Amino acid sequence: MALRGDWMYENNGGTCVAIAGIDYCVVAADTRLSVGYNILTRDHSKICSLADKVVLASSGFQGDIRALHKNLAARHLLYQHQHNKQMSCPAMGQLLSNTLYYKRFFPYYAFNVLGGLDNEGKGCVFTYDAVGSYERVGYSAQGSGSSLIMPVLDNQLKSPSPLLLPARDAVTPLSETEAVDLVKDVFASATERDIYTGDKLEIVVINASGIKREYLELRKD
Amino acid sequence: MLLLLFRLSFLSFFPSLSLSQHFAPTGTKPHHRISVSLNFKQRKQREEKRRMMMKLDTSGLESFSAAVPSAMAAAEDQLFAPPSFDLPAGCADFDKFQMEAKQTLKHAKGTTTLAFIFNQGVIVAADSRASMGGYISSQSVKKIIEINPYMLGTMAGGAADCQFWHRNLGIKCRLHELANKRRISVTGASKLLANILYSYRGMGLSIGTMIAGWDEKGPGLYYVDSEGGRLKGNRFSVGSGSPYAYGVLDNGYRPDMTVDEAHELARRAIYHATFRDGASGGVVSVYHVGPNGWKKLSGDDVSELHYKYYPVQPTPVEHEMVDAPPA
Numbered sequence: 163m164a165l166r167g168d169w170m171y172e173n174n175g176g177t178c179v180a181i182a183g184i185d186y187c188v189v190a191a192d193t194r195l196s197v198g199y200n201i202l203t204r205d206h207s208k209i210c211s212l213a214d215k216v217v218l219a220s221s222g223f224q225g226d227i228r229a230l231h232k233n234l235a236a237r238h239l240l241y242q243h244q245h246n247k248q249m250s251c252p253a254m255g256q257l258l259s260n261t262l263y264y265k266r267f268f269p270y271y272a273f274n275v276l277g278g279l280d281n282e283g284k285g286c287v288f289t290y291d292a293v294g295s296y297e298r299v300g301y302s303a304q305g306s307g308s309s310l311i312m313p314v315l316d317n318q319l320k321s322p323s324p325l326l327l328p329a330r331d332a333v334t335p336l337s338e339t340e341a342v343d344l345v346k347d348v349f350a351s352a353t354e355r356d357i358y359t360g361d362k363l364e365i366v367v368i369n370a371s372g373i374k375r376e377y378l379e380l381r382k383d
Numbered sequence: 384m385l386l387l388l389f390r391l392s393f394l395s396f397f398p399s400l401s402l403s404q405h406f407a408p409t410g411t412k413p414h415h416r417i418s419v420s421l422n423f424k425q426r427k428q429r430e431e432k433r434r435m436m437m438k439l440d441t442s443g444l445e446s447f448s449a450a451v452p453s454a455m456a457a458a459e460d461q462l463f464a465p466p467s468f469d470l471p472a473g474c475a476d477f478d479k480f481q482m483e484a485k486q487t488l489k490h491a492k493g494t495t496t497l498a499f500i501f502n503q504g505v506i507v508a509a510d511s512r513a514s515m516g517g518y519i520s521s522q523s524v525k526k527i528i529e530i531n532p533y534m535l536g537t538m539a540g541g542a543a544d545c546q547f548w549h550r551n552l553g554i555k556c557r558l559h560e561l562a563n564k565r566r567i568s569v570t571g572a573s574k575l576l577a578n579i580l581y582s583y584r585g586m587g588l589s590i591g592t593m594i595a596g597w598d599e600k601g602p603g604l605y606y607v608d609s610e611g612g613r614l615k616g617n618r619f620s621v622g623s624g625s626p627y628a629y630g631v632l633d634n635g636y637r638p639d640m641t642v643d644e645a646h647e648l649a650r651r652a653i654y655h656a657t658f659r660d661g662a663s664g665g666v667v668s669v670y671h672v673g674p675n676g677w678k679k680l681s682g683d684d685v686s687e688l689h690y691k692y693y694p695v696q697p698t699p700v701e702h703e704m705v706d707a708p709p710a
Contacts (some may be wrong), residue, residue, distance in 0.1 A: 169480060263547045267586060291515070295542035297524060309518055321522040325511050325666040327682035 175358025335345030493662020495624030569603030
């Protein structure tokens with residue numbers, strides 16, 4: 163989706179992907195920050211670790227994204243003080259949706275993907291639009307390279323819709339290493355054809371033993 | 384300008400309060416709406432005045448050197464010109480900017496939903512595609528929202544708007560139950576939602592929803608939209624695929640259908656709409672609302688339904704196409 167870039171928002175580009183597995187979740191984003199045809203930095207993280215089991219990746223206007231992450235981190239801290247426990251991924255999903263909708267008439271220009279483990283330990287990915295509409299899915303891509311990446315993920319991971327009756331599981335049967343490999347492949351391809359994606363890929367894997375971070379070099383041109 | 388921004392962000396943090404004072408999204412001081420019966424000309428004049436007051440006076444920001452046009456000044460310009468900059472693009476007409484911002488950042492209105500009342504209750508059906516311009520952003524959107532165990536709402540228009548306000552309606556219905564020790568009627572629930580949407584009229588919300596439920600008076604069905612309209616009726620279809628759905632629905636409808644017949648009618652109507660409308664597709668969900676609440680009857684992928692309704696007829700071919708042998 164192409165947006166005109168010369169008003170109060172700015173599109174800093176970038177792509178975010180998340181894949182939910184049986185007992186893990188992979189969240190990945192590139193680290194390039196651009197304005198128009200200029201690259202401002204090759205080393206900017208789009209991923210924010212909100213809770214033990216919740217990670218948020220956002221692309222779009224980094225000013226709004228920075229503010230949004232701060233807002234959510236503060237709300238999470240309040241929640242921890244009030245309830246004496248960390249927020250679960252579905253709870254954080256609803257909080258993010260409401261936070262985005264509260265600015266319905268001057269939106270956060272942020273395209274978010276929230277990944278983590280739900281209360282049963284299963285992988286959980288929520289995908290959002292800019293004003294807070296969200297749904298739980300098995301995988302998602304958002305950002306400038308999303309229309310390049312989503313068809314590939316649909317091809318490799320297409321899971322039965324959660325709306326079907328009788329209900330079927332939406333998470334992918336792939337193993338953790340296979341999912342990480344898929345993410346690396348998919349970003350390498352997106353880098354070839356999207357000017358706003360590249361430089362370095364940050365991959366975060368959440369599973370029962372915690373959060374693990376990995377980096378992969380991408381094309382810098 | 385900064386004051387305007389502050390007022391607007393204040394507005395957006397409390398969307399559920401009644402906004403009669405803060406309704407005007409412009410720089411005028413909040414005024415009490417006493418007379419509602421302004422005629423068209425008076426209303427237009429008032430809007431004109433409001434718009435004129437919006438124009439910002441930017442003379443103070445112009446370059447000093449522009450006021451002294453002479454050759455000497457021109458030479459001085461290069462050496463001593465104070466730095467000047469253009470105002471960012473959105474500042475001159477903030478209202479227009481805001482309208483455009485809302486337009487670009489929300490889902491388009493492509494969908495097909497329908498609901499109808501018959502002797503055995505209410506059937507509600509919808510597709511599951513969400514599109515952003517030409518890109519399909521999701522094939523598995525839940526367009527039938529469960530407000531409470533005996534009331535359903537459908538989603539058409541802005542996905543975030545529908546999700547948020549239906550959830551808000553569910554909260555209000557629950558509060559009504561707690562305060563009045565009885566369930567809210569479908570009439571009451573639809574009125575609550577319609578009043579909220581009316582107070583946001585003109586601000587760019589896009590909601591075309593049907594509230595369907597079973598209360599003490601029996602089955603109830605209302606159509607509510609973001610223009611402030613609220614209609615009671617027996618058959619509705621909303622969305623870009625609604626003309627196609629109406630064709631099938633109106634043709635096959637009888638008030639004395641069984642639940643199975645009604646289910647099949649609804650499913651076919653949505654299927655035909657997804658067949659012809661590019662903005663509808665995915666999975667057809669059908670719900671039934673009876674005296675004991677709603678129950679999901681089916682969720683079928685539309686492409687599978689196609690081959691079920693129109694199975695492939697084997698036709699004779701001259702040269703059978705075969706897969707290449709694996710290398």
